[in-house]
Amino acid sequence: MKSHLTNDIKYFDYNATHPPFPEILETCLADYLEGFYNPSGITRFSLKNQGKIELTRKYFASITKGQEKQFVFSATGTEANYLLIQSLRVLYPKLDSVIVSPFEHSSMYAALESYGFTPNLIGTNKTGIINLKDLENKLEENPRPVVCLYAGNETGVIQPAEEIHKLTKEYGQVFYSDLMQGFCKVQVPYSLFDGFTFSGHKIGAGMGASVTYLPKVNPHFQVFGGGNQENEHRAGTENTFAIECLKRVTEIQLDQLEEKNKRLRKFQSQIEEKLEAMGCHIIAKSSPRLPNTSFVILPIQSVDFFLLGMEEKGILVSTGSSCKSRAREASKSLLYMGYSEEEALRCIRISTGYFTKEEEVYALLTTIEDLLQKFQ
Incomplete structure (x- = not known):
């Protein structure tokens, strides 16, 4: 089954809202x-x-x-x-x-x-x-x-x-x-x-x-x-x-859960391995997690400009819970986990799903790398 999303949008915010079938x-x-x-x-x-x-x-x-x-x-x-x-x-x-x-x-x-x-x-x-x-x-x-x-x-x-x-x-x-x-x-x-x-x-x-x-x-x-x-x-x-x-x-x-999750786990590994090589920190990487979710601390301070740069390239990620992300508050979950407010404000969430494609993951990682180099 195909997504209605065009090639202009590469969507990585499935935890907020999954694109409709x-x-x-x-x-x-x-x-x-x-x-x-x-x-x-x-x-x-x-x-x-x-x-x-x-x-x-x-x-x-x-x-x-x-x-x-x-x-x-x-x-x-x-x-x-x-x-x-x-x-x-x-x-x-x-x-x-x-x-x-x-x-x-x-x-x-x-x-x-x-x-x-x-x-x-x-x-x-x-x-x-x-x-x-x-x-x-x-x-x-x-x-x-x-x-x-x-x-x-x-x-x-x-x-x-x-x-x-x-x-x-x-x-x-x-x-x-x-x-x-x-x-x-x-x-x-x-x-x-x-x-x-x-x-x-x-x-x-x-x-x-x-x-x-x-x-x-x-x-x-x-x-x-x-x-x-x-x-x-x-x-x-x-x-x-x-x-x-x-x-x-x-x-x-x-019906397609097992097959889908094999693909999403592969994407998760690709994303996290590449981001760690760029100096990012993956939160709770060793804990049991959903195969579609990566919560990442970026090695830069300019997260707002980073997100704007991602959107200009047609790539949508988020800073966490969709009910709070617009306010740009530090994630209370991260503060309870022992992270500082400064670290929490450098976080982005990448979440994949049913319609995510390999070429979209490649575009995501390429764009993140370009923007991190720019803002560093």
């Missing part, structure tokens, strides 16, 4: 234009659309071994995270703090604050892996739910989910995880998580559909009310077009 979106759009009916309606046309949503719910239950009624569709990853944390407030009405990794997306911290939870951050170091002993100490001192993403959106580091699961169960606590970066990028151990989230725009399904998996069936889990859609967990007309895209793209991504 045009053939899938066009097919689903044609279906939507013909069958645009509100899935909450009473006609057979509406019921057909509701049936598509339920088939997608059934599909996600089958690939994760979860329960159908615990899957809720929403519009964005942020909304999905808010629903996940709202369920904590329902389960633990008097709880005031939650044990949280220092690597979460900003929406997760915002959701915790909105529902009255203080995040008790788990220690870490330059490996980018949480300190399991510190987690155990926190659970022993004050047993509480644990929120820890599976794969970091900046570093790509994969957290030790099996060990976290074991500790949370030892202390009788739930374990929630943001799977936005891990879903369809690596094999995810869904059974280890009591609740999780993922989103279509991270895998090439376009904007408009995200998923929350709730820890149990409970009518009080509700991100907002006003309608009985999504088993009353999320009021508002479902985006049948986006939900259908999410299902179809997931099928493609999972």
